[in-house]
Amino acid sequence: MGSGIGIGLLGLGTVGGGVASILQSPSERHPLVADLKLVRVAVRDLNRPRSVELPNEILTTDPAVVVNDPAVDVVVEVIGGIEPARSLILQAIAAGKSVVTANKAVIARHGEEIADAATKAGVYVLIEAAVGGGIPIIEPLKQSLGGNRINRVSGIINGTTNYILTRMAEEGAAYESVLKDAQELGYAEADPAADVDGLDAADKIAILANLAFGGSVERSAVPTAGISQLQGRDVDYAKQLGYGVKLLAVAERMKPSGEPLPLSLRVQPTLVPNDHPLAGVNGVNNAILVEGDPIGRVMFYGPGAGAGPTASAVVADILNIAGISQATQGDDRLDPLLAASSWRRCVLVDRGEIRQRHYVRFHTQDAPGVIGRIGGCFGDGGVSIQSIVQFNASKAGAEIVVITHEVSQKKMDDALQSIQALPEVSGLAAHLGCL
Incomplete structure (x- = not known):
């Protein structure tokens, strides 16, 4: 990258418009923002009114034109969805361009594939805007x-x-x-x-x-x-x-x-x-x-969302790429997206092994001993109760709310099955987690 860094923008909706607005008004921002040049923008409709004015000559309805433009150094993907976003990101990487994306759906499902491609191509893929909007996480x-x-x-x-x-x-x-x-x-x-x-x-x-x-x-x-x-x-x-x-x-x-x-x-x-x-x-x-x-x-x-916060995170990633690239010209040391995925395997445990506290609400008869029988089922199932409270007792019935101590999901499910089989219990009305 030279002194001017060419930015290609895929999408000019809420977030894309926010990014373009920042790039078009670098005054009083980080000095590097002035080096970022918006050279190509892909849109769905050339005639649609927009919140930010851009020269007609940089607009196109073909995202491939943005990805393949030799003046584009960094491709910013903010169109959302799985496809064509995933394919465009991979095309940009294959063309030797770094990518900034706010697309959590693509990264959550294809992050490892994209990271591997980025590592092999020697480019960056940064995703700060994909989680938490403007929050740096x-x-x-x-x-x-x-x-x-x-x-x-x-x-x-x-x-x-x-x-x-x-x-x-x-x-x-x-x-x-x-x-x-x-x-x-x-x-x-x-x-x-x-x-x-x-x-x-x-x-x-x-x-x-x-x-x-x-x-x-x-x-x-x-x-x-x-x-x-x-x-x-x-x-x-x-x-x-x-x-x-x-x-x-x-x-x-x-x-x-x-x-x-x-x-x-x-x-x-x-x-x-x-x-x-x-x-x-x-x-x-x-x-x-x-x-x-x-x-x-x-x-x-x-x-966590909105044009301003998300665009802020996108431009921060662009500046990160620009700053590192200027500081390490000729250096092949990279920190691509999810780089650590190459050294550890992770596996999600079975749902039944998940441990947490629970909140449950039952519809029951308003009869003596109901709370005791519900508590007994929990005890027999190895579920420890923190609190059990009856609400809204009347001739029509009652609602019993239980908060448990931490327990495996399997034990909780088994206990709930036993409780719902009690003749005094007409149904499980709610089941939430609890910290």
Whole structure:
């Protein structure tokens, strides 16, 4: 790369427009921003109105033109989705160009393939914007915390669901009503499934696990539950018991460690104690808690989405490539995406081996001895109970809420099966995780 670094942009939507805006206004930013030249931009429609004005001659509807332009040194992919994004990233790498991407779906599923290609081609692939929007978490995991034995990474990494859950907790609003508001405000898509079903968070925790534990994990094997079935009464009961409800993504090292390294990953609505660092993360904000040895606990907090935060992370990655390239001209030492995946194998443990605390709510008859029989089933199954509370007792029945101590998922499932067979229990109404 010379003094001017050619940037090719794939996509000019919300994030792409934010990136272009930064590159077109370098004044009072890092001095290197002035060296970044936006030379090619791929768009879907040349005639569509845009938030940022660009010369017509740099626009194209063919992304291959951007990837193959010899004036482009770094390809920025912000079109989203699996294809053609994956193929374009690999084409750019094959053409000897470094890549910056915000695409968590591609990296979660094809990160190892992309990393291998980048290593062989001697280029960089940086992904800071793929997780946590403007929160710097990828580089800290790879570098600043690299000397630690990471034991657990957990977090609130989807702003849409966090906004919905915050409104439900603070206002007692119904899920459907808050979701509609979120869509009108632009926090949720017209089809919100990726967010509310936990799929977006699962992509992100798979990426964080890759980096934290030095090996790739199978994205499709991550147990995932969203908030679309969550009822307001469970948010209310949790509040009465001293908890908030968050859609939590968790990746943790299992004991004993071995080769391949056993990991437990999950995404699910989870009760978070009011004194926990993640409890105060509200609205569209994200937070990621890293726990390791010897660092202890470190939390990264900030805006998790939007044009500004995500574009900030994208440009930071471009500057990282530009700065390193200028400092190491002729040096082949690289730190490509997920470089550590080549030295450790990781495996996700069976769902039944996952250990955590649980919140469960049962519909039951309002009859003497019901709580005792439920407690007995838990005890017989080896499940220790922290608390058991009856709510809303009436002639129509009662609701019994149980919070357990940490237990394996298999023991919990077996105990729940026994409880649901009791004649006094009419159903399992809710089942959430609990910190």
